[in-house]
Amino acid sequence: MRQDPNACCPLHAVPLxxxxxxxxxxTYSFGDxxxxxxxxxxxKAGFFAWQSYAMQAENKIVCxxxxxxxxxxxxxxxxxxxxxxxxxxxxxxxxxxxxxxxxGIERSVHSVPAxxxxxxxxxxxxxxxxxxxxxxxxxxxxxLRSHLRYLxxxxxxxxxxxxxxxxxxxxxxxxxx
Ligand SMILES: [Zn+2]
Numbered sequence: 001m002r003q004d005p006n007a008c009c010p011l012h013a014v015p016l017x018x019x020x021x022x023x024x025x026x027t028y029s030f031g032d033x034x035x036x037x038x039x040x041x042x043x044k045a046g047f048f049a050w051q052s053y054a055m056q057a058e059n060k061i062v063c064x065x066x067x068x069x070x071x072x073x074x075x076x077x078x079x080x081x082x083x084x085x086x087x088x089x090x091x092x093x094x095x096x097x098x099x100x101x102x103x104g105i106e107r108s109v110h111s112v113p114a115x116x117x118x119x120x121x122x123x124x125x126x127x128x129x130x131x132x133x134x135x136x137x138x139x140x141x142x143x144l145r146s147h148l149r150y151l152x153x154x155x156x157x158x159x160x161x162x163x164x165x166x167x168x169x170x171x172x173x174x175x176x177x
Contacts, residue, residue: 009044009068016066019167021049022090022098023063034087037078042071047089047169061102062160062168072172089169099160106147111135120152 007016030038038045046067072089079088090098113135119128125148132144150157164170 003064003066007066009071011041011043012068012070014068014070016044016046016068019046019065019067019169019171020062020163021047021065021169022095022164023051023061024048025051030087033082034084037082038075041078042068042075044068045071045075047072047075047087047172059156061099062163069172072169076172089172091173092165092168092170095164095168095170096161099157099164100150102160103153103157104146104150106139106143106150108139108143109136109147112147112151116148116151117154120148 003018004016008014009016044067046065049063049065075087079085109132113131116128116131119125119131128148129141129144132148133139133141136144
């Protein structure tokens with residue numbers, strides 16, 4: 001997404017800030033009331049971004065957005081006044097869970113011995129599966145394999161978590177107080 005450093009909110013006439021959000025997948029129906037409110041009260045809240053084809057190819061889960069803090073406050077207020085939770089930004093906890101899920105965490109795998117990472121780096125996948133199986137008796141092999149793939153994404157995972165923690169939409173909740 002191209003960022004314009006001089007972009008301003010058309011409603012509040014303040015410079016837009018840079019942040020990042022979790023990319024939403026699939027199609028959503030906002031409903032007329034929300035669309036009207038968005039147009040009039042918070043056009044640049046920027047709590048969400050939808051997947052483009054470019055993102056699909058890159059296995060991306062977070063993307064940069066430009067937003068207006070006044071719009072974000074207005075949207076939080078609107079949600080509260082309308083007893084709506086549908087378009088509230090995710091909490092940090094929810095966002096982190098979504099990121100882990102995106103990279104394929106297997107929640108049946110509870111224990112990951114430290115040596116697993118060395119085996120993965122050395123590309124000794126069979127040994128890694130065996131070790132993971134010993135540490136998680138009863139978990140099926142396909143789940144163990146899939147969790148190893150998840151562990152293989154550790155750099156991308158850490159990057160996505162870091163981006164969200166420092167500039168994610170949950171910060172609007174702190175702004176509100
Ligand atoms: Zn605004």
